[in-house]
Amino acid sequence: MLQIFVDPQYNFIGRRRWAYLISIVFILIGVGSMVAKGGLRYGIDFSGGTLIQVRFERPVPVERIRAALERIRLGESVIQEFGDPREFILRLPLVETSAEAVTRQVQEALGKDGSLGKLEVRRVEFVGPQVGRDLQIQALYAVLWSMAGILIYVAIRFDLKGGFASIAAIIHDVLVCLSAMSLTNREMSLPVLAALLTIIGYSVNDTIVAYDRVRENRGKGTRKGQSFESQINTAINQTLSRTVLTALTVFFSTAVLYVFGGKVLEDLAFVLTIGVVTGTYSTVYIAGSLIVDWTLWVEARSRRGKKVMAKA
């Protein structure tokens, strides 16, 4: 029998302060990079604008395209190679004119420069300012609603404490994903949002498995004198192999998608991959640890309360 963990006895919870530190440092770096870059970059889905994907007959230097576009003065445009030296994404800011007028102008400008050769417009996306704003608000609601949904489910299935610890883990995962995006210069788009929502649903899975185990163990009768801290740690260890294995297969899928799925799906696959890793980590270190700290804090307070009462 092939097995990755044989009766694991790792002391996860005991080292939780280190985990907190690592998470906080990573998120601080990520948030710092977001601040330094003037916020997370929004794709045209959210910011509005025009995106044109073109393919040339042969590889073309970016500077030539930039020079050709500067002549028509459409404002600050972003030019990116897109998976192939012949293929580019041109992102143009919102302008008064319509998408096809912009496309035509771009096509003419690029056509005029004979050295660029023939080109094919493969994709045009135009998002007006109204739609972009609507999507931003809807996206926020979507994230909040799915968190609320999960909070309610975990609270009903287990308890409110577990629900809040799960939400904390989810927020942690989302922040890690956003940090990773900022550090790798990726932009927030609709597919990325889809990936984030999926991670929100997925990352809580392992947490539920671990909580469920705590309850099951209690049902069997815990060893006398076992602290809550140690109960959680035991449950995490007992479910460790399935936590890691399930994450591993999903990781295989998302990594394959990242490598083979093509440029259009790359950001979505990236966020899913990061999310699977951090989702597994947060089950062990964030959700489990927070619930322990919370319980310890509540116990400490009630003890203090009793002492005060005794004195009085």
Place this chain on the structure above:
Amino acid sequence: MRRNLPLRIAIVAVVVIASLVYLYPPPGVRDFLYGPVTGAPTSNPWIPRTLNLGLDLQGGIHLVLGVDLDKALEAQVERATGTVRAALEKKGVAVGRIQRRGSTELVVELASPQSFTAAQEALTELGSFESKEADQAAGRVVLALRPKEAATLRELAVRQGLETIRNRVDQFGVAEPSIQQQGDNRILIQLPGVQDPERAKALIGKTALLEFKLVDDRMDPERALKEGPPEGTEILYQRRVDKETRQESRVPYLVQTKTHLTGADLSTARVSIDQTTSEPYVSVELNTAGAKAFAELTAANVGRRLAIILDGNVHSAPVIRERIPSGQAQITGGFTSEDATDLAIVLRAGALPAPVQVLEERTVGPSLGADSIRQGMIAILASTALVSLFMLVYYRLSGLIANVALGLNLLILLAVMAGFHATLTLPGIAGIALTVGMAVDTNILIFERIREEFRSGKTVRVAIGAGFSRAFKTVIDTHVTVLVSGLILFQFGTGPVKGFAVSLMIGILASLFTAVFFTRLIFDLIYMGSRKVETISI
């Protein structure tokens, strides 16, 4: 637990056969399941033809248009001017000016303040307006469109816009277009496989309000431009393009504001070719009422010029030579034959009740779509291969069973998508690739539990039974959370992203059947037989 084996085998068999039939229907069944016409055949032989591909995979245009509802109300309120005037005059109230204010109000000025009471009485009888302000001394009443009426008109405008666009698209000839209302004032249009997006958009987005107005010759247009047009007239332009230099010039016309006929008075419009210049033009035929009005108009204005105006642009302004009783008119103006065809289409389909604005547009060329399909297929295959290999190495025979279950899962996923006419998009393909990784998770949860039970000293059969039943609760938990975020994503997402939610949710639900029900059946068949089993390949 070898209960109901024949029934369980039968259920699995039915599901497999049904899935295959839905995905690859035999010719006769196909029409029964999907109706006589189904999507354009895909160029990729690997994709079953019963799957409905999204625009990002087969190429096409996705448009979201916003209907300018204020403009629609303005037009309606403007039109009500006549009704209000008639209602007042019927009661013998002389009316001065009636002017629209904002998009929902009319300012009525009476000829004399004495008739104020009579006027107020007459105005209360108007169903769709209510009196908002009244100034007896000045003889002025401000009417406002009732909020309920305004809401109805807004709704009507969107519905009418939807209908008109549907007519135009039908006449343009697009296979399987989708035109739907989205939110309060938006229209979502999806045109798969359209080759010329610019033309399609011009055709859909044109308001196509055709108006016939008399040219006012009392003043030179140039002077009117400087001094402002006299009351009851306005300045409109004709756009002329020089054929040689391709320079565009704008010629001003002074026309009367009163509209004598509109596109609503047309019975049909078609393209004709001028015999002498061989230039295409659009000939229109008026309906009975329109023809009568046109005959009267031409009879009364022989020698004057009649401006034919489309969306506020003068197309031509021919001189009326004689009374025209036939109700035939021609719209000329240097058309290409494509322009003329499209104009005839929009005139036949009718005008949009209000201008529309492109809020969102996504156009994907067919070559990009084909690339996306290829890359997506590779991703799904590679993901399946890697995950299957892992399961096989880690769980051996049980891994093989899980892999068969995974294959069944993909089959059911695609069949359900075909059966419900769900659209497969590129993010949807990503959802399938992700489903591969998540579907085996259910098997992993079960297998790990069986291993654990087995290690704790239980016999094979007891371990299997306990493994399945104990893991089941966990399986439900994990499904619920993914479904919660999937549903919210579906609710929120547009187009392609919705496809991601759809394939993920179907895949996750299918895994309940394949990873639990089907896998259990196979385990029962192998291990729960009469012979004694001591070991389990897991």
